[in-house]
Amino acid sequence: MICCLNPDCQNPLNPNGKKICQSCSTSLVSLLRNRFRVIRVLSDEGGFGRTYLSEDTDKLNEHCVIKQLAPKFQGTWSQKKAMELFAEEAKRLQELGVNPQIPTLLAYFEQDGCLYLVQQFINGQNLLKELQQRKGYSAKEVQAILLDLLPILKFIHDRGVIHRDIKPENIIRRKSDGRLNLIDFGSSKQFTARVQNKVGTSIGSHGYSPIEQIRDGKAYPASDLFGLGATCFHLLTGISPFQLWMENGYAWVGNWRQYLRVPLSTELDIVLEKLLKKDIQERYQSADEVIKDLTYKQPLALPPAGQTSGKIPPTQAPYLPIKYSLLRSIVLFSAFILLFGFSETWYQQSRRIYASLSAKLNQHNHRPGGEELGQPPKIALGNIALSHTIKGHENSVSSVVISPDGQMIASSGDRTIKLWNLATGKQISSLNGHSQQVNIVVISPDGKTLASGSDDNTIKVWNLATGQQIRTLIGHSDSVHALAISPDGRTLVSGSDDNTIKIWNLATGRQISTLIGHTFWVRSVAISPDGATLASGSFDKTIKLWNMGNGNLIRTLAGNAQTVTAVAISPDGATLASASRDRTIKLWNLATGEEILTLVGHSNTVTSVAFSPDGKILASGSRDRTIKLWNLATGEEILKLAGRSNTITSVTFSPDSKTLVSSSEDNTIKIWRSPQ
Helix, strand or coil: CCCCCCCCCCCCCECCCCCCCCCCCECCCCCCCEEEEEEEEECCCCCCCCCEEEEEEEHHEEEEEEEEEECCCCCCCHHHHHHHHHHHHHHHHHCCCCCCCCCEEEEEEEEEEEEEEEEEEEEEEHHHHHHHHHHCCCCHHHHHHHHHHHHHHHHHCCCEEECCCCCCHEEECCCCCCEEEEEECCCEEEEHHHHHHCCCCCCCCCCCCCCCHHCCCCCCCHHHHHHHHHHHHHHHHHCCCCHHHHHHHHHHHHHHHHHHCCCCCCCHHHHHHCCCCHHHHHCCCCHHHHHHHHCCCCCCCCCCCCCCCCCCCCHCCCCCCCCHHHHHHHHHHHHHHHHHCCCCHHHHHHHHHHHHHHHHHHHHHHHHCCCCCCCCCCCCCCCCCEEEEEECCCCCEEEEECCCCEEEEEECCCCCEEECCCCCEEEEEEEEECCCEEEEEEECCCCCCCEEEEEEEEEEEECCCCEEEEEEEECCCCCCCEEEECCCCCCCEEECCCCCCEEECCCCCHHHHHHHHCCCCCEEECCCCCEEEEEEEEECEEEEEEEEECCCEEEEEECCCCCCEEEEEEECCCCCEEECCEEEEEEEECCCCCEEEEEEECCCCCCEEEECCCCCCEEEEEECCCCCEEEEEEEEEECCCCCCHHHHHEEEEECCEEEEEEEEEECCCCCECCCC
16 A cells, blocks of 8 residues: 555555555655655644654665654744754654664655654554553552653753653553653753743643643753653543643642542652642652652561561561571471371472471581581671761762772762772872763772763773773663673673663773663672673662673572662672662572572661672661671671761772771761771
8 A cells, every 4th residue: 555645635545556646636655765665644743744654665664653744834933833843853863862762763854845754663552542441550550650761751851851742642662572662752842041041832731731831831851740740640540631631720730639549659649749749849850859769768568667566676686597497497397297287299299398498407507617507607897997987079979999909999979980098088089071970980800990880871991090081981871870890800791771781891992792681770780700690680670690701691580579779799609699679688599599598687778788808798788877797607687887877879898808888878988997
């Protein structure tokens, strides 16, 4: 079939071979720009043009979307404005299409008096159609939608673009991976001082667009966030904000809860309330603010600190060696058998389980040197003391690392990297080059090179001795939050909010490979001491183990109830530690993927973990503002370090295991030392 390109044609489809449209007598075009074959109409833009599903003959007939602008009323203000917006949309797609959740611009041209914009086809269904089919979304599903869309808004807002038409129709769920894609940048506008201060044209959708946009034509990042809140309200209730706006104007946002079908979690309720504020000053001002609230304040399946329901809180639990827990399991299992009995099949299965438990008891009952687990070795850290508090960053300190010679600290925060003398706490120098916040720093094993990852989507490599920038690595399409350097110092690994992991040649900056498998942000990576295994932790609640040699996925560890915030590998390469928003730390057998032990004690999200170089201690930092030290031989909590006024963002040990350094959202770095 050949599709007629006359936007007023009532029956645009014609049989192949026809030269003239049978419906409107317009000349038919078989290929636009000798490349794009129009298949059918997707939507009508009210006489100004149409959107078509098409095929790109240069790409093996891959589907694409063609938007047409057929100017009418030549010389009128409306026609001029439509052409301006169309050209702006093409520019926005060219700039923003590098994001995997925004369509890519394929072409922009004029033909036969019409303008055409060709963009990537997103194979999926928009959220309005999805809502119509399923009739409603749960609170958890809406929260997941928020967490998928907010990074897209952060991405466009960071580049000075306001979408101005956030609504279910403009959000498509991709069939291939379930990720949400933001489309239709025809209403988007560059966010400049001129736009802010000048009353512009009202663009957007009533009910979804805030009052400052509809009444004054002004658009800000907070305006898109109102649209996001209205979209979530629609998905939760099935009630169109447009209908409520028609009946009550903006009064509906003051009593939106009365339309809910089911109660929301406290967290989601607070977030939606602030998204839907009529007054822009009371609304969230950035996507980052919303992400932070959703990420760090999520209700967890643990009782609040101090609420024990008659049970001893985890932090006050008496020390119980692992062997007694295993012995208890055997006794309880035996009691079950005696009480209830079983068939021959159950008998055979029970013998296998009993044998497995007994083997674990025997395995954990003794350690090298003949020491029993019930009598753990004493680790003299009771008199660890705060040595220095370093104040130098203007905002939150996101990470710290100690140089291999134990003489220097590198820290990241703001848009800078700062180097400090570990012995004195005095600043040595400041490295500047990133255009946005620096999230992570790592130092190579030889102490010569520092790498930094940033919200500007880049990684920078620095000469640590001179402070000179060596090169910038470009490849990620979103913030870089995780870095690791292989033990031989040849390979750099990065994890990003674009859900990918990239492997780089550290010496040349050449990208070696991209590892794809996580479905949400990759926020932590760690490499085993032999350089053979890579571990990655993600907000998709999984840990993945990869073969560093070929990039193949070895296995996925999925025992976390919430997002994985940090991973670390022990110095002997036997144990993997993972931290999670469920307030726990899990220890895993790196070789088999078996979960060994769960450490419970923090009262909020565990944000970071680090093994001491001697392999005896695990340190953990948390949003509960404390650092905990754990005896790895027993799983016992040794010590709690408090005194912070905000979240602990990272912890690290000195090479001699005698010094612990931590960073925090309270803008400080603390150095803790043991005299031992």
